[in-house]
Amino acid sequence: METGSPHDTGTADAQGTPTPATADVPAADAGTEPDGGTEPVWRALPSGLLTMRRLLLVVWLGLLTLATALVPGLLAGPACGAFAVLPLALLLWGWVMLERNWRSWRYAERADDLLISRGVLWREETVVPYGRMQLVEVTSGPVERHFGLASVQLHTAAAATDATIPGLDPDEAERLRDRLTELGEARSAGL
Numbered sequence: 571m572e573t574g575s576p577h578d579t580g581t582a583d584a585q586g587t588p589t590p591a592t593a594d595v596p597a598a599d600a601g602t603e604p605d606g607g608t609e610p611v612w613r614a615l616p617s618g619l620l621t622m623r624r625l626l627l628v629v630w631l632g633l634l635t636l637a638t639a640l641v642p643g644l645l646a647g648p649a650c651g652a653f654a655v656l657p658l659a660l661l662l663w664g665w666v667m668l669e670r671n672w673r674s675w676r677y678a679e680r681a682d683d684l685l686i687s688r689g690v691l692w693r694e695e696t697v698v699p700y701g702r703m704q705l706v707e708v709t710s711g712p713v714e715r716h717f718g719l720a721s722v723q724l725h726t727a728a729a730a731t732d733a734t735i736p737g738l739d740p741d742e743a744e745r746l747r748d749r750l751t752e753l754g755e756a757r758s759a760g761l
Contacts (some may be wrong), residue, residue, distance in 0.1 A: 590671065610678030610685055619737025622670040622717040624665060631661040677735050682757070684724070686733050696733045701757030702726045707752045708743045722746050 592633070639654030670690045680686040686696040705725040714720060720743035721736045 573724060578722060582681045609710075612676040612685075612687070615672060615675045615735075616739055617672075618718070618739075620720050621667060622719065622737070623668050623672070626713070627661060627664045627668060631657050631664065635661065642703050648711045656735070657658045674724050675736070679749070680747075684733075686735060698726060698733050699755040699757070700750065703754035703758075706747045706754070708747050710740065711721075720744075722750075724750065 586720055635654045635657040638657055642653055667690075671688075674688050674690050674693075676685075676687045678687075683697050683699045683700075686698070688694055703724055707723045707725070708720050709723060710720040714737070718740065719737045720740040721734055722738060722743050723734045735743075735746070
């Protein structure tokens with residue numbers, strides 16, 4: 571069983587598998603624990619992002635498996651069609667890794683900055699101060715729109731601190747964009 575990270579606020583289902591936290595914290599309370607502490611409240615990404623990524627994995631690797639089975643099988647004989655096992659194994663490995671990656675994504679709004687945490691093997695936590703934000707974009711490609719998802723991209727003066735939160739509900743993405751823009755304008759006015 572995989573253990574959660576120290577900031578994982580998820581729960582466990584009947585089998586003991588950790589489920590991500592999807593705390594719906596009002597904007598006024600974002601960034602603090604319900605008991606008034608200063609620890610950030612981490613929000614997980616919606617499960618629609620995992621569904622979308624898994625579907626894309628099945629489509630692309632399914633086509634590759636089919637091509638790997640048919641082309642060598644027709645040209646060189648049925649024994650060469652066994653190479654289709656390789657993309658199929660990659661599909662199974664990718665299925666598990668996509669879930670681990672999806673579970674690793676979290677974001678938290680604090681009083682002065684936004685935290686974004688991600689990564690399975692190499693954990694990466696990005697801190698974006700509100701006063702340094704120059705642009706907050708909400709984007710949604712055709713596949714994301716089909717699954718009812720949108721991404722929030724943050725641009726700052728330093729290109730290395732640009733950050734993206736993928737796979738959010740469009741309403742949450744717009745709320746986050748508006749809140750970050752408002753806080754960014756308020757913090758930059760004080761500089």
